[in-house]
Amino acid sequence: MADDKYNRKNPAVKRILQEVKEMQSNPSDDFMSLPLEENIFEWQFAIRGPSETEFEGGIYHGRIQLPSEYPFKPPSFMLLTPNGRFETQTKICLSISNHHPEHWQPSWSVRTALVALIAFMPTNPNGALGSLDYKKEERRVLAVKSREAAPKFGNPERQQLIDEIHAYMLSKAPPVPQISSGEAGEENSLNGEGEANGSAKDAGAQVADGGTSNPTEDDRILENRHEAPLNANPIPEELAVARPVIDGPLGQPQLLQRPDTRMQKPADDRLLTLAAVGLTIAIAFLLLKKFLKASEYGAVFMDGS
16 A cells, blocks of 8 residues: 555544554454555445344445544445345445434444444344345345355456455355254245235135125025024914015015014903002092091081080
8 A cells, every 4th residue: 555645644544544554453254344555535345244143144345435534524334235234335324424423433443333334234224324124035145145256346446455355254254054944934834824814815805896606505504593583582373474485686585574563452451450440439439428527527516616
């Protein structure tokens, strides 16, 4: 790297050269990042997918653009490898990126940012700018594909650096884990449940649309059971009214509704009513006679005095 083309007294240049030296002297198996020869403010990087996630075994390349005020202002990040979590060739929104300068700390470095980026991979995107929400199966496929070759980006100098970083990461990356039989069985069961639910919905749709299939005998039995309570209370045969059967619109027999019949009151009820009225009149007559007699005795007593 031609250091003489940069002003070493510049705080940003001084900080960047220090981080480059630290990155080369203390490499990591989880990431690698180096600046371009012609522009130390532009870095190419690659991170390894976090273990025990759908990204495990994947190698994901990206680009870091450091501002001229670095480290007092945050860098911007762009992914170049399809991954199912972040869009490619789009500046992503993270708390460590230039989308949130209020969160950035000057003590943070490129190394710190890459560690944070790995931690962000399996998190919920929550609709953040530049985020994607692919299914786990799709992300696993992309993780396998990411190992095949480095992405194509920029001029030959950029591409050469990307290829070198990819070769280094590939030598350190573990193989992509295969889907376990239990997990595969669970996915198949979920698919089976989805198909069963779909069949039930289709059957319901056919009934709602008035399908051409005729009702089964069991259906007729259930309908008859629901109609049974209407005739739960039997009536005497002598008061029963015949209900003629006629053909309905579809040629099916239908029963006419039974006309409302009223039973005549028995003669005993009338006799009891007349007896009660007669008894009431007799009692009233006796009370009146007794009152008049008492009044007559009182008048005689007053005259004698």
